[in-house]
Amino acid sequence: MLAEADGTAPHGSDGSMRTSNINSNINPDSSILISKMEDVVIPFSSEVPCDNNGQRMWWAFLASSMVTFFGGLFIILIWRTLKYLWTVCCHCNIKSKEAQKVSNPANNQAADKGPKGPDEKEEAPASEVGWMTSVKDWAGVMISAQTLTGRVLVVLVFALSIGALGIYFIDSSDPIESCQNFYKDFTLQIDMAFNVFFLLYFGLRFIAANDKLWFWLEVNSVVDFFTVPPVFVSVYLNRSWLGLRFLRALRLIQFSEILQFLNILKTSNSIKLVNLCSIFISTWLTAAGFIHLVENSGDPWENFENSQSLSYWECVYLLMVTMSTVGYGDVYAKTTLGRLFMVFFILGGLAMFASYVPEIIELIGNRKKYGGSYSAVNGRKHIVVCGHITLESVSNFLKDFLHKDRDDVNVEIVFLHNISPNLELEALFKRHFTQVEFYQGSVLNPHDLARVKIESADACLILANKYCADPDAEDASNIMRVISIKNYHPKIRIITQMLQYHNKAHLLNIPSWNWKEGDDAICLAELKAGFIAQSCLAQGLSTMLANLFSMRSFIEIEEDTWQKYYLEGVANEMYTEYLSSAFVGLSFPTVCELCYVKLKLLLIAIEYKSEQRESSILINPGNHVKMQEGTLGFFIASDAKEVKRAFFYCKACHDDISDPKRIKKCGCKRPKMSVYKRMKLACCFDCGRSERDCSCMSGSVHSNMDTLQRAYPLSSVSVHDCATTLRAFEDEHPSTLSPKKKQRNGGMRNSPNCSPKMMSRHDPLLIPGNEQIENMDMNVKRYDSTGMFHWCPSKEIEKVILTRSEASMTVLSGHVVVCIFGDGTSALVGLRNLVMPLRASNFHYHELKPIVFVGSLDYLRREWETLHNFPKVSILPGTPLSRADLRAVNINLCDMCVILSANQNNIEDASLQDKECILASLNIKSMQFDDSIGVLQANSQGFTPPGMDRSSPDSSPVHSFVRQASVTTGSNIPIITELVNDSNVQFLDQDDDDDPDTELYLTQPFACGTAFAVSVLDSLMSATYFNDNILTLIRTLVTGGATPELEALLAEENALRGGYSTPQTLANRDRCRVAQLALYDGPFADLGDGGCYGDLFCKALKTYNMLCFGIYRLRDAHLSAPSQCTKRYVITNPPYEFELVPTDLIFCLMQFDHNAGQSRTSLSHSSHSSHSSSKKSSSVHSIPPTSRQNRSSKTREARDKQNATRMNRMGQEKKWFTDEPDNAYPRNIQIKPMSTHMANQVNQYKSTSSLIPPIREVEDEC
Known part of the structure; x- marks a missing residue:
């Protein structure tokens, strides 16, 4: 071959000589021949x-x-052929033998009996492996x-x-x-x-x-x-x-x-994507290798002379441009084999490129953009938020969670949702990219839970869709999320939103659900109804509480308008902080006053630990509770930094500081106070003297302190105050304290700091009140088994149904009208949660406001199963849009009209969700009423402080009630309307100038307490995360005493269970409640006209243990000219120097009034009770003081005439409140002699203590 190409080189010469000859003898012009020769050689x-x-x-x-x-292949085919032939032959032999057996059966039997040859062995080994x-x-x-x-x-x-x-x-x-x-x-x-x-x-x-x-x-x-x-x-x-x-x-x-x-590929999309890519790439590389082989070798029949030098990667490039049909022409196949291969490859490659590449791109494009995994940062906690993730829910959550008033929030928020966010939500995440991450997935998938590191998360928050058409289905979805998360990691803390109260019971079925470890369920229906119920007791309270548990920034307004004072109060929030050791041993009112006056903080509750180390939240507990070491306080303040003053306060360093901003952390070592020091300090605060001048504790006490410590050690979790220990010490050392000092230290029963009602908190059997003796009748069930709510035997719904004529004859007043829109198919709103706060046991029976439901009977029948054990409840079948029905229930004489709807979530258009409630509200406000019923006596929703004489207002220095005319226009009827869509609040008040885009809390109806939306409860998610006691506190305030134990009971029976009165259950009545204090008359009238709010705060706290925390003021009270507007707005936690006006109503936490349960003979001449609460008419603040006595007699005569007319008209007809006592007010009270059973109980208590108070005249309420 070489000789043919060259012709000069001898055959058999060495390689180097041959190469040189080739280079020297070939014509330089024949470059193509050189290339061919080099390929061949x-x-x-x-x-x-x-x-x-x-x-x-x-x-x-x-x-x-x-x-x-x-x-x-040939060997396999030969083997298969031989095997087939062998099988056929064997099959033929078997058939011939069977044919012989059939033809000669006798010979076959003989052959079977004879010996078998070696070829006729049994086929047993065939079954062996x-x-x-x-x-x-x-x-x-x-x-x-x-x-x-x-x-x-x-x-x-x-x-x-x-x-x-x-x-x-x-x-x-x-x-x-x-x-x-x-x-x-x-x-x-x-x-x-x-x-x-x-x-x-x-x-x-x-x-x-x-x-x-x-x-x-x-x-x-x-x-x-x-x-x-x-x-x-x-x-x-x-x-x-x-x-x-x-x-x-x-x-x-x-x-x-x-x-x-x-185990790297687990999803179908990932497997499919890798399959497509691997097939495409392997085909591409294989085809490029074949082109590289034939193009560099040439065609064999051309003696390999038509080859071309192409690198492998040039062939890869050639195949790609060929598949894509681009074909630039810069590289192409020259050999026949290469071109023939390209013809067939174009057919298959083009088809593959046209089908595989778009599908690959689609799979890559559809790959989850948020499908990664969360990487935890050392030293930084993270929470997982899932459930209903939308722009509205996320923005509301982040606005409250990341609020600047929370100080530094070193928590990263990880959102997990199975739907990718839209552009607006994605933009929101990008604005908070430093603290927010989003991952696409489902909490029902353990793989997705592992992606967001749920096992290391600080908590998991589950948001609910408040606007869903089926609340039960939404709750079921959230419960399944809880089950999935708890199944993956049982120790994770979960805070979930629930829409319906009855669905909370399902959470108790989850074994790892533990509310003691921080798991919480925020039931929106329960809290919404609780807020509205509290507004029935103190109008405007729903707005105040909603603002306290929401993070709002301070908006400063220079003009002297009602918005200025309202927004100053809106800037306050609820915070928790541990109290300084300087407060240890002091009573709660003392610490509360000190914090308000000196630290500019409002302390309303504490977390208290009993001797059994059980924690409980006490709201305005009173003098009997002393501060412990490490007590957690609940404060109302404008930001978290202010609350730090309570933790840093040091009596030695900060006692003489007037500016609270200068109270910082000092360098003092704060050892625990000795027993004597704590007792003496508490004594000094009680007697009002300085520690140096106080002689409450003599030297004899100090000298015997060692004995006291050994006998009665004071631990940091002592329930009783120091006076209790002193009394015990006095029993063993009678000569230690003089009688005078005994009284000063709370040893005597009539001490103002140790009243009988305070002592009954600890041991009701020690000094029982008269009402307690009556209530402990073992034959009567007045309260539920927990003692937290009034109870009566269940009633059939037919017994409480009123016709329109019957309702008109009843002449209701001082009641609560609940207008409910719903039918037989509507979702239940949970009316029990609305009734329970109004039937709390810290009200006396005669203080309970009658409740009248106006709505569809089909709907109310479904709700009645949860309402049949509550007293003073009646139903008027009808519609809240009917003025005849509203007049029949005397809506102009009601204390509150509540407008609810169960049909709000079944409408797609958000602006029409509240159409029924808005129409009902406007309908009531446009009604007109005459004054033919007469002048009624009312107290403008104020109350007389406990302990004051109510029998003779003319002779008593306390005048906390005023006489006024009944409501004549519907605009003066107190109304609270529930809204679903916040923007619909603009339709409630036609005389306001609120912009449709104004936030709900800035609108006039919300500020006045006449509108409430469930959206304000969204802030409870973040508030509960930062402090799980917040939810307990708010539920204690608004639900009337609902506890986890009660929820477990309702989960079992779905109804309250009646219980006999015991000292333990009666002690549960002794808890504070929210009320409104009137300033135009009574013991605080001197402060109502230009006085300071701080003076009122201190006087109410010292005198009556009432804790004031806000004002309900007329909207135009700041104007110098008189105004006929009766709308009021809320002012939260005013400063000390805030000026009061006579028409103000003060929000306060009042103690349980034991004396209010006494015989109401002294009250028969007035209607200061809940049946005659005030109406916010135009005459509230325009009654001259000189006309009060004249109007008193007229009012009394008009009322007596009205009662006589009503009794004559009703005759012996049926009682609409079947559970109401026969002698209950406003009927004339008859004094009956004490029963034998009652007398025996009194004698029994007399034998235990000589300090039995005079037995009051008992009214039979059975």
């Missing part, structure tokens, strides 16, 4: 014994593969991915195949065929080792294969046939032929299987 050196003729040996490599493939089967099973286990060995082997084979493909990429830069020395070529040695392993693995696969023929034709087998034998040939010939080694790229098709074996 195989370079070699004298050290490599290669073919001296330079002849190609590619056919030897190809023949080894072809012989292996077709030879093995042969060695071939065992080897086959072993090989199958070795290559199976079900075992660890199999997975390792499969992964190793794939990795070595990719390594062999890499070696091919390296060798592709060399000529197609070259001489190689196996002992000196490192890549050839590695490739040889790889192929030996492939050969062994091929043998295992062959043994384990059930169908050898199909195994021989598999893609992986073909790859082995054309890649493994040529390596052995190259070692034998000392030659290397690039050949078909590119087929190793077909192994990439198994890439998805390998990743599945390694």
Whole structure:
């Protein structure tokens, strides 16, 4: 061949001489001939014994593969043919034998009895496993991915195949065929080792294969046939032929299987994406390898003279532009084999490119943008928020959670939702990117919970959709989320929103749900109804509480308008902080006054630990509770920094500081006070003297203090005050304290700091009140089993239904009218949560406001199951839009009209969700009433402080009630309307100028307490997270005494259970409640006209243990000119120097009044009770003081005449409040002699204590 090309070089000369001759004798102009000659000639050196003729040996490599493939295929076919023939022959023999048996049955029987030959053995060994089967099973286990060995082997084979493909990429830069020395070529040695392993693995696969023929034709087998034998040939010939080694790229098709074996791919989309990519890339690389082979070798029939030099990567480029139909033409195939291959490849490659590439792009595009995993940051907590994730819910949550008044919030918020956020929500996340992350997934999927690191999260918050059409379904979804999260990590703290109260019971079925560990369920229906119920007792309280538990920024207004004072109060929030050790041993009122006057903080409650180490929240507990070491206080303040003053306060360093801003952390060491020091300090505060001048504790006490400590140690969790210990010490050392000092230290019963009602908190059996003796009648159930609510035997709904005429004859007044929109298919709103606060046991029976429901009877029948155990409840079937029904229930004489709707969530248009409530509210406000009923006596929702004489207002210095005319216009009726959509508040008041885009808390109806929206409760999620006691406090305030124990009881029976009165249950009545104090008359009248709010605060706290915390002021009270507007607004926690006006109503926390339960004979002449609460008419603040006495007599005569007319008109008709006592007010009270059972109880108590108060005249309420 070389001689044919050159013609001058002698045959058999060495390589170097031949090369020089070629270079010197070839014409320089024939460059094409040089290229062809170099492709044909195989370079070699004298050290490599290669073919001296330079002849190609590619056919030897190809023949080894072809012989292996077709030879093995031939052997398999021959084996199958022989096996088939053998089977056919055996089958024929069996058939002939069966035919003989049928024709000669006698001979067959004899043959069966005779001895069997060696060929006629039983076929028992056929059932045994042969060695071939065992080897086959072993090989199958070795290559199976079900075992660890199999997975390792499969992964190793794939990795070595990719390594062999890499070696091919390296060798592709060399000529197609070259001489190689196996002992000196490192890549050839590695490739040889790889192929030996492939050969062994091929043998295992062959043994384990059930169908050898199909195994021989598999893609992986073909790859082995054309890649493994040529390596052995190259070692034998000392030659290397690039050949078909590119087929190793077909192994990439198994890439998805390998990743599945390694548990890397788990989703269908990821598996499909990897499959498409691996098939596309392997086909692309394999086709490029074939083009590289034929184009660099040339056509065999052209004597390889039409070859061209193309690198492998140029071939890859050529195949890509060919598949994409671009075809630039810069690189193209010149050989016939290459062009023929390109023709068929275009057909298949174009189809594959057109189908695979769009699908790959679609899968990549549809890949979750938020599908990563959360990376926890050391030193920074994170919470997971899931559930109803929308722009509104997230923005409300972040606005409150990340509020600047919370100080530094070092918490990262991780949102998890199965739907990707829209553009607006995505923009919101980007604005808070430093503290907010979003991940797409579901909390029902454990994999997604692992992605957000739920096991290390500080808490998980679940938001509910307040506007859903099916509240029960929404609650069920949230309960399933709780179950999934608790199943994944039982110790995680969960705070979830619930829509319906009855669904809270399902959370108790979750074993790992533990409210003691911080798990909380915020029931929106329960709290919404509780807020509205408290507004029935003190109008405007719902607005004040909603603002306290929401984070609002201070908005300063220079003008002297009602908005200025309202917004100053809105800036206050509820905070918690531990009290300084300087307060240890002081009573709660003392600490409360000190914090308000000196620290400018309002303390309303504390977390108290009993001797059994059980914590409870006490709201305005009174003098009997002393501060412990590490007591947690609940404060009302404008930001968290101000509350720190209570923690930093030091009597030694800050006693003389007047500016509270200067109270910072001091360097004093604060050791725990000794017993004597704590007792003396408490005594000094009680007697009002300084510690130096106080002589309450004499030296004899100090000298005997060691004895006192040994006998009665004062721990930091002592329930009783120091006076209790002193009394115990006095019993053993009677000469220690003088009688005078005993009285000063609370030892005497008539001490103002240790009244009978205070002592009854600890031991009701010690000094029982008269009412307590009466209530402990074992034959009567007046309260539920917990003693927290008034109770009566269940009543049928027919007994409480009023017709329109019957309601008109009843002449209701001082009652609560509940207008409810709903039908037989509406979702239940949970009216029990509205009634329970109005039936709390800290009200006396005669103080309970009658409740009249006006609405669909079909709907109220569904709710009645939860209402039939409450007293003074009646129903008027009708519609709240009917003025006849409203007049029948005397809506102009009611204390509050509540407008609710159960149909609000069934409307798609948000602006129409509140149409019924808005229409009812406007309908009532446009009504007109005459004054034919007469002048009624009312107290403008104020009350007489406990202990004051109510019998003769003319002679008593206390005048807390005023006489005024009944309401004549519907606009003066106290109304609170529930709204779903905040923006609809603009339709309630036609005379306000609120902008539709104004936030709810800035609108006039909300500020006045006439509108309430459930959206204000969203802030409780973040408030509960930062302090789990906040939810307990607010539930204690608004629900009337609901406890976890009561919830467990309601979950079992779905109704309150009546219980007999015991000292323990009666003691539960002794808890404070919210009320409104009137300033235009009574003991605080001197402060009502220009006095300071701080003076009122201190006087009410010291005198009556009443804790004031806000003002309900007329909207135009700041104007100098008189105004006929009767609207009021809320002012939260005014400063000390805030000026009062006579028409103000003061929000306060009052103690339980034991004396209010006494005989109401003294009250028969007035209607100061709840039946005659005030109406906010235009004459509230316009009654001259000189006319009060004249109007008193007129009012009394008019009322008596009215009662007489009513009694004559009603006659012996049925009683509408079937559970009301026969002698209950406003009927004339009859004094009956004490029963024998009652007398026995009194004698029993007399034997236990000589300090029995005079027994009051008992009214029979049974």
